[in-house]
Amino acid sequence: MVKIGEINALKVIRICDFGYYLDANTGNTDDDILLPKKSALDKELEVGQEVEAFIYKDSRDRIIATLKEPKAKVGEIAYLEVVDSTKIGYFIDFGLERDILVPFKEVAYKLEVGKKYLFYIYLDKTERIAATTYVDKHLHNTNAYDIGTEVTATVYGIQTNGSLMVAIDDTFRGVILKNEYFNHIKPGERLYVRIKKYYEDGKMGVTPRKTRLEEMSDIEYKILDYLNSKGGFMKFNDKSSPQEIKETFQTSKNTFKRALGALMKKGRISQDESGTSLIK
Numbered sequence: 001m002v003k004i005g006e007i008n009a010l011k012v013i014r015i016c017d018f019g020y021y022l023d024a025n026t027g028n029t030d031d032d033i034l035l036p037k038k039s040a041l042d043k044e045l046e047v048g049q050e051v052e053a054f055i056y057k058d059s060r061d062r063i064i065a066t067l068k069e070p071k072a073k074v075g076e077i078a079y080l081e082v083v084d085s086t087k088i089g090y091f092i093d094f095g096l097e098r099d100i101l102v103p104f105k106e107v108a109y110k111l112e113v114g115k116k117y118l119f120y121i122y123l124d125k126t127e128r129i130a131a132t133t134y135v136d137k138h139l140h141n142t143n144a145y146d147i148g149t150e151v152t153a154t155v156y157g158i159q160t161n162g163s164l165m166v167a168i169d170d171t172f173r174g175v176i177l178k179n180e181y182f183n184h185i186k187p188g189e190r191l192y193v194r195i196k197k198y199y200e201d202g203k204m205g206v207t208p209r210k211t212r213l214e215e216m217s218d219i220e221y222k223i224l225d226y227l228n229s230k231g232g233f234m235k236f237n238d239k240s241s242p243q244e245i246k247e248t249f250q251t252s253k254n255t256f257k258r259a260l261g262a263l264m265k266k267g268r269i270s271q272d273e274s275g276t277s278l279i280k
Helices: 212-229 242-249 253-265
Strands: 007-016 019-022 033-036 050-057 063-066 077-085 089-093 100-103 116-123 129-132 150-158 164-168 172-176 190-198 204-207 269-272 275-278
Touching: 033 050, 100 116, 116 150, 164 190, 164 204, 172 190, 212 242, 212 253, 212 269, 212 275, 242 253, 253 269
Parallel strands: 033 063, 100 129, 172 204
Antiparallel strands: 007 019, 007 050, 019 033, 050 063, 077 089, 077 116, 089 100, 116 129, 150 164, 150 190, 164 172, 190 204, 269 275
8 A cells, every 4th residue: 555655665557758657556547656757866767667756645636756855754753944934834845846734733833934943744634744843742752862962952842931842863852941041042943962861751851051161161261252342341240140141141140150260260350349350
């Protein structure tokens, strides 16, 4: 039986001027599937030859074949670009002539044309290939990564408490707690993160923050650069509010205070109630 949205091994049953017909193995020639010449990748096929073809429905709802490799198949999760916004939903590019529809009911957050997001590919009730941003139930849990391992995380949702729902390597569930990031991050963004822990529910706790020593070094450089850009003085010191520090230096108050202390020990800065000064 031919599976729409997947790669099928099918034999060429006959040849015509505009392409090849593949045997659908139903015993009915009306079910033979057209492989247009433009989708045969310039290959000269012969009757009886078996090909690996991707099967989908065209704009006229006809089952059709192509030898082109799609960016995703039915049952897979993929990071794909939104190419159009219409009255019925969004369309995403999956590498073939026809783009995939993401119906509005399958859109969990705002999508922007030209940007990429994580989608799960499925067949709708009419057996057309479609996509959804509701990917969580199609992700998996794992404990196969070592703590400290660096991986890629794609944001696919934001919880009400501000924590980010992320897919690790587009396959496994992960979460970034609100206190682990300091920039404005939106669904669709890809981050490099470290595995911090495993939760009882199977999710991985990950962070985009560097190790304490690496982070300290980065913040120290940020402080010095900021001071130089402000003529050697800034209003910030270890009494500044966490919000001000986060907005300006994209770090926590504790990390900021440790960096100030390290720079003072090195004789690079001094601070008082009015702020922090660069020692030249």
